[in-house]
Amino acid sequence: MSNASEEIMLATHDALAEVGYADLSISTIADHFDGSQSLIYYHYEDKEELLVAFLEHLISGLEEELEEIDALDPSERIEAVIDLLLPVPPQEEPFRFHHALIEIRVQTPYHDPYRERFERLDERLSTLFEDAILEAREAKTFSDVDPQRAADRLLTDIYGLHYRNVPMENIERIRDSREWIAEQIQKWEETP
Amino acid sequence: MSNASEEIMLATHDALAEVGYADLSISTIADHFDGSQSLIYYHYEDKEELLVAFLEHLISGLEEELEEIDALDPSERIEAVIDLLLPVPPQEEPFRFHHALIEIRVQTPYHDPYRERFERLDERLSTLFEDAILEAREAKTFSDVDPQRAADRLLTDIYGLHYRNVPMENIERIRDSREWIAEQIQKWEETP
Numbered sequence: 001m002s003n004a005s006e007e008i009m010l011a012t013h014d015a016l017a018e019v020g021y022a023d024l025s026i027s028t029i030a031d032h033f034d035g036s037q038s039l040i041y042y043h044y045e046d047k048e049e050l051l052v053a054f055l056e057h058l059i060s061g062l063e064e065e066l067e068e069i070d071a072l073d074p075s076e077r078i079e080a081v082i083d084l085l086l087p088v089p090p091q092e093e094p095f096r097f098h099h100a101l102i103e104i105r106v107q108t109p110y111h112d113p114y115r116e117r118f119e120r121l122d123e124r125l126s127t128l129f130e131d132a133i134l135e136a137r138e139a140k141t142f143s144d145v146d147p148q149r150a151a152d153r154l155l156t157d158i159y160g161l162h163y164r165n166v167p168m169e170n171i172e173r174i175r176d177s178r179e180w181i182a183e184q185i186q187k188w189e190e191t192p
Numbered sequence: 193m194s195n196a197s198e199e200i201m202l203a204t205h206d207a208l209a210e211v212g213y214a215d216l217s218i219s220t221i222a223d224h225f226d227g228s229q230s231l232i233y234y235h236y237e238d239k240e241e242l243l244v245a246f247l248e249h250l251i252s253g254l255e256e257e258l259e260e261i262d263a264l265d266p267s268e269r270i271e272a273v274i275d276l277l278l279p280v281p282p283q284e285e286p287f288r289f290h291h292a293l294i295e296i297r298v299q300t301p302y303h304d305p306y307r308e309r310f311e312r313l314d315e316r317l318s319t320l321f322e323d324a325i326l327e328a329r330e331a332k333t334f335s336d337v338d339p340q341r342a343a344d345r346l347l348t349d350i351y352g353l354h355y356r357n358v359p360m361e362n363i364e365r366i367r368d369s370r371e372w373i374a375e376q377i378q379k380w381e382e383t384p
Contacts, residue, residue: 020302022214099301106298108359109291110212119360152365153372157345160352167300168311173344180345 005053007033008040012054017096021103026050048111051104055117058101062121066128074136075185078154081128082181085158086174087166098166126151133188142188150188157181197245199225200232204246209288213295218242240303243296247309250293254313258320266328267377270346273320274373277350278366279358290358318343325380334380342380349373 011033012024019028026047030037044050062084069080087098108115129151136142157177165173203225204216211220218239222229236242254276261272279290300307321343328334349369357365 022302096301099298102355103298105355106291106295106359109288109361110214115360122356149372152369153349156352156356156369157348158352159356160348160350163294163297163355164314164348164351167298168307169301177344177348180341 004035004039005043007035008043008050009054009057012050013097016100020096021100021107024051024100048113052113052117055104055114059117059121059124063124066124074132074139074141075189077132078129078185079182081125082158082178085125086161086178088171088175088178095166095169095171098162102162102166122155126155129154136188143190145188154181154184196227196231197235199227200235200242201246201249204242205289208292212288213292213299216243216292240305244305244309247296247306251309251313251316255316258316266324266331266333267381269324270321270377271374273317274350274370277317278353278370280363280367280370287358287361287363290354294354294358314347318347321346328380335382337380346373346376 008029011029014032015024015029018032024047026037026040026044029050030040033040040050044053065084066081069077072080087095104114105118108118130147133142133145133147133150137145137147161174161177164170200221203221206224207216207221210224216239218229218232218236221242222232225232232242236245257276258273261269264272279287296306297310300310322339325334325337325339325342329337329339353366353369356362
């Protein structure tokens, strides 16, 4: 990725956190960027094309982080992924960025290119959870839990926590729920 | 509610299911309505005021249905509420209406009046689940589960199922997950 592209991605992040998806435009992105609006148009035809590049950028960033935690044992790995996904913000900004992502995801019925990226992300995350649970089962550190189902439920929980609490800015409930996720993992660890 | 207001609410439902939240306008609502656009403006100042009335209308409709199932025993009551909330559509239309509701909910950071209605709805649903679980515990039909926490998690699951699957129109996954919710209730019923 060129320097200009990198800077446009950063500016997109900041603009999304500030104005949200609905009010995002090439012009609001340019306000967060040292170059000109026409430089953005030189790289991206329109807002959709730019946001697809932004989603790709986010997903590859996440994938790099996921590779780093790949060496952890299964329980720690699951918790590390949840740490990456759930916002526990000390300030308001990350909350608003997470909200902008929810807004983009909700646009998937109207934008196939967004949909493809979110499906790829979901697939990646659920495979990751499934593999971790399977590995722990084989090492006999987890009890006899169905990896596919448990992974599916874990991901649904994370989505529920996002969608229920991010728009309402309910930090407290996200913090509490981290506890029941940790308890769920502990339950899997209790081999009967 | 006057006849005209009732008809405007119906037209709002149909317009939301057809065009979604972002493209909803007094004019698209009027297209689904036998009266004139000015009759809508006579009742509601703008789209926000109309949508607040629509949310109120939905919530009171839901509350009436909730009263009807109040006589069921706790497990059946919980399952009946979930039936009311989760779309299991034979056709596409209800799915798109559910999606429009997600779009409105995501607007809560920008519209306090929407936020208040959704908070009231959440509160109502979580109290309902909590009461049902508490009642079943007292009648010793449920094992020793924490009612507040279990209710909270159930509601988060329902939100997760919505947000993860409705935009992707993944009917299959919603259907599957109804099974694990039923299993969860069965587990509560297994008194140790």
